[in-house]
Amino acid sequence: TGLITMDPGYKNTGSCESKITFLDGEEGKLLYRGYPIEQIADQSNFEEVMYLLIKGELPTQEQLDGFVADIRKNTEVAEEIVTMLNAFPQGSHPMAIISSLTSALSVFNADKINVATEEEMYEAAVTLLGQFPVIAAWSQRKIKGLPLTKSDNSLSYVENFYQMLFNDGSEGYKADPTIVDAFDKLLILHADHEQNCSASTVRLVGSSHAGIFASIAAGISALWGPLHGGANQAVLEMLEAIQNDGGDVAKYIGKAKDKEDPFRLMGFGHRVYKNFDPRARIIKVAADNVLSTLGIEDPILDIARGLEQACLEDDYFKARKLYPNVDFYSGIIYKALQIPTEMFTVMFAVGRLPGWIAQWMEMRQTNQPIGRPRQLYTGAATRDYVEMSAR
Ligand code: CMC
Numbered sequence: 001t002g003l004i005t006m007d008p009g010y011k012n013t014g015s016c017e018s019k020i021t022f023l024d025g026e027e028g029k030l031l032y033r034g035y036p037i038e039q040i041a042d043q044s045n046f047e048e049v050m051y052l053l054i055k056g057e058l059p060t061q062e063q064l065d066g067f068v069a070d071i072r073k074n075t076e077v078a079e080e081i082v083t084m085l086n087a088f089p090q091g092s093h094p095m096a097i098i099s100s101l102t103s104a105l106s107v108f109n110a111d112k113i114n115v116a117t118e119e120e121m122y123e124a125a126v127t128l129l130g131q132f133p134v135i136a137a138w139s140q141r142k143i144k145g146l147p148l149t150k151s152d153n154s155l156s157y158v159e160n161f162y163q164m165l166f167n168d169g170s171e172g173y174k175a176d177p178t179i180v181d182a183f184d185k186l187l188i189l190h191a192d193h194e195q196n197c198s199a200s201t202v203r204l205v206g207s208s209h210a211g212i213f214a215s216i217a218a219g220i221s222a223l224w225g226p227l228h229g230g231a232n233q234a235v236l237e238m239l240e241a242i243q244n245d246g247g248d249v250a251k252y253i254g255k256a257k258d259k260e261d262p263f264r265l266m267g268f269g270h271r272v273y274k275n276f277d278p279r280a281r282i283i284k285v286a287a288d289n290v291l292s293t294l295g296i297e298d299p300i301l302d303i304a305r306g307l308e309q310a311c312l313e314d315d316y317f318k319a320r321k322l323y324p325n326v327d328f329y330s331g332i333i334y335k336a337l338q339i340p341t342e343m344f345t346v347m348f349a350v351g352r353l354p355g356w357i358a359q360w361m362e363m364r365q366t367n368q369p370i371g372r373p374r375q376l377y378t379g380a381a382t383r384d385y386v387e388m389s390a391r
Helices: 037-043 046-055 061-072 079-087 094-108 118-144 157-166 177-189 197-206 212-224 231-244 249-257 278-293 299-312 315-319 326-336 341-365
Strands: 021-024 029-032
Touching: 029 037, 029 046, 029 278, 037 177, 037 278, 046 061, 046 118, 046 157, 046 177, 046 341, 061 118, 079 094, 079 118, 094 118, 094 212, 094 341, 118 157, 118 212, 118 341, 157 177, 177 278, 177 326, 177 341, 197 212, 197 341, 212 341, 231 249, 231 299, 231 326, 231 341, 249 299, 249 315, 278 326, 299 315, 299 326, 326 341
Parallel strands: none
Antiparallel strands: 021 029
């Protein structure tokens, strides 16, 4: 069978070459197609970032307009998808809804599954970019018991998504531009992160030439877990639990350090970042700005700051190089924007969609072979079958 190199969790295994995102964990550096995340978050916008990740270069105005127009052609969602949405019981987790409905998009876009050329891949991509925010916004309408909203294609991608989440039907409804800006920045910060669990899942599923919808539905499922994107929901629930428990952060730090206790501090630690997570730095500032713009004084933020400070000074966290990650402060902003806690990971998914698409395209365009890891077998040696009566 040859020699198998074991690397559980792929801590040291490269699975592909990629030109999309560069990440230096020691330096806390993150580049999208070569551009530093700090510059992108400050100067760019989510539409442009989607183009950059998927196409590889910053667009000219004309290229950007064409791209946005292609997405807008695809914002109608099949009536049957609404029927499926309505079949989910009240209280369904929205991540279950969006992964199921994204998978179901295969049925209504069957001509976009078997793609071979770059154009066919692009068509499949803009179809998903158009329909996904509609489905994501509807999952929130569903949990809030509100009537479904339609896409308004006169708005930017992010403002449109925001209004689909929150439009209360009042005449002249208009989202607050400062909030839309903050939202845009959050989506940018989540847009890609090289071979993380969900992107690797998208690539692995896609490597069998399953279509874009099935591959990305699988990525959404991977994102849901609390060790990955689900951490943002888990962070806020943890901070609320600490608050309800009297605000004693030391107690929770003690629990996290106790190897007998399965509790981990959510929003801390990262497989690659060992000094700081550059996204967390930007989000921390954005959280302060959003809260002051909205005039919100949230005691949860004080708990978060206290927890961060105590961990930075704690030997356990120092020795293991555990710092707040992107999910630590994002939930505080989402909460301030009145997004329900169960929706936090859906926001992450909308942000990550262009990254997943870029990873899927690059994988297909570079003709990656089917993903198929090996194993080290540790089970029984050959033995003879035993009849039921003799067991
Ligand atoms: N709280 C307490 N201890 C921790 C934590 C934590 N959050 N994270 C890691 N450790 C400890 C871990 O117990 C281990 O200790 P020891 O060496 O004594 O056995 C050491 O640090 C190394 O951890 P690991 O589990 O081997 O590291 P990993 O690279 O496999 O896991 C991680 C990375 C992000 C899954 C992990 O740090 C974690 O579970 N963090 C909490 C969940 C979280 O915030 N996830 C979001 C990640 S960033 C955004 C995203 O991917 O969506």
